[in-house]
Amino acid sequence: MLSNYIKIAWKVLLRHPFYTFITLFGISLTLTVLMVLTSFLDHLFGTHYPEVNRNRSLYIATVIQTDSARTSMSSGPATFAFLTKHAKSLKSADKVAIMSNFSFSNTYVNGKRIKLNTKYTDTEFWDVMGFQFLEGKPYNDNNIRNSDHVAVITDALRDQYFETGGKSVVGRNIEIENINYRVIGVVKGSPPTRVYSYSDVYFPYTAPKSNYENKGMRGRYIAIVTAKDASDMPAIQSEFDSNISRIPYAEIHTEQNLTVLEVKADEYFNHFVNTFARDSTQRFLFYTVVSFVILMFMGLPAINLVNVNVSRILERASEIGVRKAFGAPSAALLWQFIIENIFITFIGGAFALALSYLIIYLINSSGWIAYADLTINVPVFAISLGVCLVFGLLSGVLPAFRMSRLKIVDALKA
Amino acid sequence: MLRHLFKLIWNKKGTHSLLIIEILASFLVLFGVLSLIVFNVRNFLQPIGFEYEQVWNVDLASNQDTVEVNRKLTTVMQRIRSYKEVETATRMSSNTPFSANQIGNSVTYNKVTAGGDFYYTDQDFNKVLDLPLLKGRWYRDGDRVAKFIPIVINKKMEDKLFLDETSLNKVIKIDDKSSYKVVGVVDNFKAKGEFMSDNPALFEMIAKDDGWNSNVLIKTKRGTDANFEAKLVKDIAMMLPGWGIEVSYLKESRLNRHNLTLVPVIIFLIISGFLLTNVALGLFGVLNLNISRRKNEIGLRRAMGATEGKVTIQFLGEIWVIATFSLIIGLLFAVQFPLMNVFDLDSEIYITSIFASIAVIYIIVTLCAWLPSKQASRIHPALALHEE
Numbered sequence: 001m002l003s004n005y006i007k008i009a010w011k012v013l014l015r016h017p018f019y020t021f022i023t024l025f026g027i028s029l030t031l032t033v034l035m036v037l038t039s040f041l042d043h044l045f046g047t048h049y050p051e052v053n054r055n056r057s058l059y060i061a062t063v064i065q066t067d068s069a070r071t072s073m074s075s076g077p078a079t080f081a082f083l084t085k086h087a088k089s090l091k092s093a094d095k096v097a098i099m100s101n102f103s104f105s106n107t108y109v110n111g112k113r114i115k116l117n118t119k120y121t122d123t124e125f126w127d128v129m130g131f132q133f134l135e136g137k138p139y140n141d142n143n144i145r146n147s148d149h150v151a152v153i154t155d156a157l158r159d160q161y162f163e164t165g166g167k168s169v170v171g172r173n174i175e176i177e178n179i180n181y182r183v184i185g186v187v188k189g190s191p192p193t194r195v196y197s198y199s200d201v202y203f204p205y206t207a208p209k210s211n212y213e214n215k216g217m218r219g220r221y222i223a224i225v226t227a228k229d230a231s232d233m234p235a236i237q238s239e240f241d242s243n244i245s246r247i248p249y250a251e252i253h254t255e256q257n258l259t260v261l262e263v264k265a266d267e268y269f270n271h272f273v274n275t276f277a278r279d280s281t282q283r284f285l286f287y288t289v290v291s292f293v294i295l296m297f298m299g300l301p302a303i304n305l306v307n308v309n310v311s312r313i314l315e316r317a318s319e320i321g322v323r324k325a326f327g328a329p330s331a332a333l334l335w336q337f338i339i340e341n342i343f344i345t346f347i348g349g350a351f352a353l354a355l356s357y358l359i360i361y362l363i364n365s366s367g368w369i370a371y372a373d374l375t376i377n378v379p380v381f382a383i384s385l386g387v388c389l390v391f392g393l394l395s396g397v398l399p400a401f402r403m404s405r406l407k408i409v410d411a412l413k414a
Numbered sequence: 415m416l417r418h419l420f421k422l423i424w425n426k427k428g429t430h431s432l433l434i435i436e437i438l439a440s441f442l443v444l445f446g447v448l449s450l451i452v453f454n455v456r457n458f459l460q461p462i463g464f465e466y467e468q469v470w471n472v473d474l475a476s477n478q479d480t481v482e483v484n485r486k487l488t489t490v491m492q493r494i495r496s497y498k499e500v501e502t503a504t505r506m507s508s509n510t511p512f513s514a515n516q517i518g519n520s521v522t523y524n525k526v527t528a529g530g531d532f533y534y535t536d537q538d539f540n541k542v543l544d545l546p547l548l549k550g551r552w553y554r555d556g557d558r559v560a561k562f563i564p565i566v567i568n569k570k571m572e573d574k575l576f577l578d579e580t581s582l583n584k585v586i587k588i589d590d591k592s593s594y595k596v597v598g599v600v601d602n603f604k605a606k607g608e609f610m611s612d613n614p615a616l617f618e619m620i621a622k623d624d625g626w627n628s629n630v631l632i633k634t635k636r637g638t639d640a641n642f643e644a645k646l647v648k649d650i651a652m653m654l655p656g657w658g659i660e661v662s663y664l665k666e667s668r669l670n671r672h673n674l675t676l677v678p679v680i681i682f683l684i685i686s687g688f689l690l691t692n693v694a695l696g697l698f699g700v701l702n703l704n705i706s707r708r709k710n711e712i713g714l715r716r717a718m719g720a721t722e723g724k725v726t727i728q729f730l731g732e733i734w735v736i737a738t739f740s741l742i743i744g745l746l747f748a749v750q751f752p753l754m755n756v757f758d759l760d761s762e763i764y765i766t767s768i769f770a771s772i773a774v775i776y777i778i779v780t781l782c783a784w785l786p787s788k789q790a791s792r793i794h795p796a797l798a799l800h801e802e
Contacts, residue, residue, distance in 0.1 A: 022695045029688055104473075104660045108644035177659050178651035209477050209658050296443055300689050303436045304696035310432070311703040 002339065009340040012316075019312055020344075023305060027348025028355060030301040031388065035356040036363075038383060039374045043193065045269050048373060050190045050197045052130035056094075056230045058237065058265040059196070060087055061222040062275065065258035074258060077101055079219030080205060080212035086243045086263075087223040092236045094228040097121065097128040100210065100220045102199050107161065107176045114160050116176065117192075119199035120210040120221075128224050129197050136170040136185035139204045143184075147206040151181040154189035156370070157200045176201065179208055191371040196224065217252075217261070225265055233267070240265045298387075306398055313337065313400065321408055330404040334397075337404070341396025342389065349388040353381070416731070423735045430736055433700065437740035440693045441775050445748050447686045448767035448774075450679060453759060457611050463568075463602030464511070465544035466664035468501075470643075471510045472630040474650070475658035483625030490653055494630060497646070499638045504542045505620055507534035507627040511543070511605045512667035521575065521594070521616065523586045528574040530614030531605065534627045539617065540566075540600070542633045550582050550598030553619045562595040563588075564619050568603045571614035594618070607668050609675040631664075690778065697782040705729060705786045709793060717795040729787035730780060737779045741772055 013020045047054040060083065064075040083098050090096060099121040107114050126138035139150050151174060153161075162169045173180045181203070190197040205212045211220065225240075227233045244263050252261045266274060277283040320333060353376070360374045423430060474490070476483050487505065494503045509515040509531065520529040539545070540552040553564035562585065572581045586594040603615045620627050634642070647659050705712075712725055748768050752761035 019699055022699045025695060026692050029692065033685060033688065103658070104662070105658070106643075106647065106661055108640060108647070111639070111641045111644070113640040113643060178648060208656060209475070211477050213478060296439060297685065297689070300436065300439050300443070301692050303432055303439065304692055307432045307436060308696050308699050311700050314707070315703065 005336050005339045006343055008336070009343045012340065013344065016312075019308060022308055023344055024348050024351065026301045026305055026308075027345055027388075028351035030298070031349055031352035032355045032359065033297075034387060035352060035376060035381075036359050036374075039356070039360055039376055042379075043191075043372070043374050045272070048194075049188075050129045050131045051194055053128060053226050054268055056227045056233065057128070057268065058225045058227070058233060058240075059222065059268055059271040060225065060240070060263060060265045061196075061271055062263070063217050064262040064278070065217070065252075066260045066262065067258055068260055070260075072258070074218070076218050077220050077222050078263070079214045079216055080210075080221045081215060082217050082219070083221055083223045086247070087225060087240065087265075089243070090225060090236060090239055092227075092232060092239050093225045094232075095124050095127050095226045096223060097124040097226075098205070098221055098223045099125050099196065100205070101222060102195065103220070105176055105201075107174065109161055114157070116157070116201055117199045118176070118201045118203065120203050120205045120207060120212065122205055125202075128226055131187040131190075131197075134186045134188060135168050136183070138185055144204045144206050148204065149179060149181045149207060150184045150204065151176075151207075152185040152187055152202040153183055154200050155186055156189050158183075158186050174201070177209075181207070189371050191369050191373065193369055196222065237265050309341070309396065310398070310402070313402075317410075320404075321410075324408045333404040334400050337400030338393065338396050341400070342392040345388045345392035349385065416735075419728075419731045419735050423732060423739070433697070433736055434740045434743075436693060436696070437737055437775060437779070438744050440690060440778075441741060441744040441771055442747065443686050443689055444771040444774055445744070445767055447682050448770050449751070449759070449763055450682060452763050452767045452770070454609050454675060454679060456760075456763065457604075458608050460604065460612055461602055462604045462608055463545065463600070463612075466511060466668060468634050468636065468638075469511075469542060469664045470632045470634060471513075471662050471664060471667070472632060472646075472650070473508075473510075473658075473660040473662070474628040474630065474654070475660075476625070476628060476654075477656055477658055479654075479656050483628075484623050486654060487625065487628055490650060491630065493649065493653065494632060494646070497642070499635050499642045501633040501635055502538050502541045503630055503632045504538040505536045505627060506539065506629045506631055507532075507620075508629055509533060509605065510629050510631065511664055512607055512671045519616075521586055521588075523575050523584065526575055526577065528571060528614055530571050530574075530616055533605070533615065533617045534620050534624070535617050536620050539631075542631045545600050545603065548599045548601050550596070553597050553617075557595070557597055558619060558622070561591075561593060563592055563621075564597045565594045566598040566600060566617040567596060568600050568612075568615040570612055571616055572599050574614055607671040607675075609672065694778050694782055697779065698785070701729075701733065701783050702786045705790045708790070712790050712793050713795045713797070716791075716793065722791040725791035726784075726787045729790060730783050733779050733783040734776070737775055741775060 042048075051057070061077060062075050063078045063082070064073060066073045077100075080098060088096050088098070100119055102117040102119050105116045105118050107116055123139065123141055123144060131138075134155055136152075138152055139148070142148075143150050153169075153174065158164070158169050161174060162172065169183050169186065172183055174183055175181075181201075187202075190199075192198045203210065225236060227236055241264075244261065247261065249259075253259050264271075264274070273283060273286065277286045323333065356376055360376065363369070363374055364372045472494075474487070479486075491503065491505060494500055507517060509517050517532045517534075518529060519532045520527050522528075533539075537552065537554050540547065545552075547566075548569060550566070552566060557564035565586075567575070567581065575581070576584065581596045581599060584596050586596070588594060600617075602612050604610045604612050605615070643661055647661060650659050651657070715725060715728075745768070748764070748771075750756070752764040752768075755761065756764075
C-alpha cells in the first residue's frame with residue numbers, strides 16, 4: 001500500500017516539474033538555512049573543543065554593581081582576588097579555573113607584525129579545558145610559584161613566528177613587548193567564537209602585566225566552575241550565591257551610590273542571554289522577538305506550501321472523485337495525501353542535507369572563523385528531520401482534509 | 415470597475431485568506447529588514463568628519479604601576495613627537511575612533527540637558543585627525559584658566575544644547591569649582607565609523623595631572639611601516655617597564671567596526687531575499703493554477719468583446735486588491751513603530767521603509783501575476799468555450 005502511494009506521488013511529481021520545483025525549492029532552502037543556523041548555534045553554545053566540559057560548567061563572568069533603584073550601573077569582569085576568595089573556595093565544585101578575558105598585543109619578527117590575543121590563566125584552566133597539546137605541556141604550580149616567564153602558544157602562532165616548518169619549538173623564546181617568554185607547550189588553537197578559551201598565547205597569571213594583584217571587585221578575570229556531574233550544578237550555584245550574600249556591606253559599598261552587588265554563576269547559554277537581558281521582562285522580550293522571527297521564518301514557507309498544495313490538489317479532483325466512487329474511504333485519501341507530502345518533504349530534506357554539507361564545508365574551509373568546526377551532528381540532523389515532518393504535515397493536512405471531504409459528484413464534475 | 419473587483423475578492427475571501435496572510439507576512443518581514451537598511455544607509459551618507467588613513471592608536475596600560483603616571487606619559491609623548499616618522503601625536507581617552515569603548519555623559523545649559531559622547535584629548539587632537547572647525551578654534555594650553563576647562567563641541571551638540579544661541583565662549587557650570595568654556599565647534603564626528611549616527615560630542619582638554627587617559631593617537635608620515643612600529647614599541651617598553659603596549663591602525667579598526675554592522679545586515683538580507691523568492695515562486699504557481707482554472711470565464715469575456723488588455727488588467731487588478739487588503743492589515747502594525755518611536759529611531763526611517771516595502775510588494779505581486787494573466791488573455795474564445 002505504502003509503496004503504491006509513493007509510486008503515485010512520484011508520478012504526480014513528474015507530471016508538473018514546475019510545481020515540484022517550487023515545492024522542493026521552498027522545502028530544501030528553508031531546511032538548509034535552518035540546519036546551517038542550528039549548526040552555527042551548536043558551534044556557539046554546544047560543548048566542543050576545547051571547552052569539552054561546557055555541559056557541566058558554570059561561568060562567573062560579570063560583576064554588576066547597581067544602586068537600589070537600578071538607574072545607574074557599572075559592570076564588567078572581576079578581579080583575580082575576588083574570584084579566588086569567592087569562587088576558588090567553593091566546596092561543592094570539582095575544579096575552578098580563573099582566566100583573564102583576552103587582551104591584545106603585537107609581536108614583531110623580521111619586520112613583520114603579528115597581531116596577538118593574550119590570556120593569563122591559572123593551572124586549573126588546562127584541566128577544565130580539553131586542549132590538545134601538539135608539543136610540550138602546560139605550565140604547572142611550580143612555574144606559577146617561581147613567576148616563570150613561560151608561555152603556551154597555538155600552532156598557528158608557532159607557524160607564523162618561528163617558521164620552522166613543523167620542527168619542535170619547545171624551549172625556544174618568543175618576545176612580546178620586550179619580554180622574552182620560554183615556549184613550553186604548543187596547543188591546537190580554539191575558534192575565536194569561544195571567547196573564554198580563545199587566545200594565541202597563554203601565560204601563567206603570575207607573568208608580568210597580568211594585574212592579578214589588583215584589589216577590589218572589578219578587574220579583568222572570569223572563572224569557570226565545573227561540577228563532577230551536571231546534576232550538582234544547582235548545589236554549586238546556591239553555594240556561590242550564599243558566598244556572595246555573605247560579603248559585608250562595607251566591602252560592596254565602595255563607590256558613591258552603587259550599593260547592590262550581583263554576581264551569578266550561570267550555565268553558558270544563560271550567561272550569554274544575561275549579558276544583554278538582565279531582568280525577566282527583558283528576557284521575556286528577547287524570547288518573544290526570537291520566537292517571532294522563527295515563526296515568520298518557518299511560517300512563510302509553510303503558508304506558501306499550503307497555498308501551492310491547495311491549488312494543486314484541487315487539480316486532482318477528478319482522480320479523487322473516481323477513487324471515492326469506487327469506495328475509497330476519506331481516511332484512506334487523507335493518508336494518501338499526507339504520505340505524498342511527507343515523501344516530497346523528505347526529498348527536499350535530502351537536498352537540504354547535501355546543500356548544508358556543502359555550505360558548512362565552505363564555511364569551515366574559508367577561514368572565516370579560524371578553527372571553525374561546524375558539523376551536522378546527530379541532534380542537529382534529528383531536529384531538521386523533525387522539522388521536515390512538521391512541514392510535511394503542515395502543508396499536507398489542510399488541503400488533504402479539504403479534498404477528502406469533497407462530495408463525489410462535485411469531484412467528478414470538475 | 416474597482417468596486418466590482420473588491421466585491422469579487424470579498425466574495426471569495428475564504429479562498430484568498432492564505433494569500434492575504436502570505437503577503438501580509440512578507441510585508442512585515444520586508445518592513446523589518448528595510449528599516450535596518452534605511453537606518454544604516456542614512457548614517458552612511460553622512461560624512462565621517464575626520465581623516466584616519468595614516469593614524470595609529472597606541473594603547474598604553476599602566477598595569478600595577480601607579481607612581482607618577484602622568485609624568486611618565488608626558489615623557490613618552492615628548493619621545494613620540496621627536497621621531498622623524500611622526501607628524502603629530504595626541505593623547506586621548508580610551509574611546510578612540512573605531513574602538514568598542516564609549517564614554518557617555520551629559521551637560522546642562524540654561525535648563526537644557528544634552529547627553530553625548532565625551533572625549534578627553536589634548537591640544538593636537540584636531541591636527542592628528544584633520545578635524546576641521548566650523549567656528550572658533552581648537553583649545554590650547556593657555557586656555558586653561560583656574561576655573562575654566564576649555565571644550566570643543568560638535569554641531570549636533572551645539573544644536574541640542576544652545577538651541578538658537580551661539581555657543582562660542584559660553585560657560586557651562588559642572589559643579590561649584592569648575593566650569594566648561596566652549597572655544598570651538600566642529601562639524602560631524604562619527605567616531606564609530608560610517609554606520610554610526612552623528613551623535614552629540616564634547617571634547618574636553620585633558621587635565622595637567624591626568625594619568626587615566628593613556629591612549630596615544632599618532633599620525634605617521636606616508637610610507638611608515640612595521641619596522642618603525644617595532645622600534646616604537648621597543649623604545650616605549652624600555653621607558654615604561656611593566657606597562658602594556660598595544661598598537662593598532664585606525665584603518666584596520668574601522669574595517670572591524672564595519673564588519674560588526676555589515677555581517678548581521680548581510681545575513682538578514684540573504685534570509686529575507688530567500689523568503690521573498692520563495693513567496694514570489696509560490697504566488698506565481700498559485701496564480702497560474704487559479705487563472706488556468708478560469709479558462710471558460712475568460713473565453714466568455716473574450717467572446718463578449720473584451721480586449722486582451724482588459725483581461726490582463728482584470729487579473730492584475732484582482733491581485734492588487736488582494737495585496738491592498740494585506741497591506742492595510744500590515745500597516746496597522748507597521749505604523750505603530752513611527753507613532754510610538756520604537757527603539758528611539760527617527761520616524762522618518764520607519765516611514766521610508768513602509769513606503770519602500772509597499773512598493774516592493776506591489777512590484778513582486780505584479781511580476782508574479784503578469785505572465786499568467788498575459789497567457790490567459792491570449793486564450794482563444796472558441797477554444798476555451800469548446801472545452802466547457
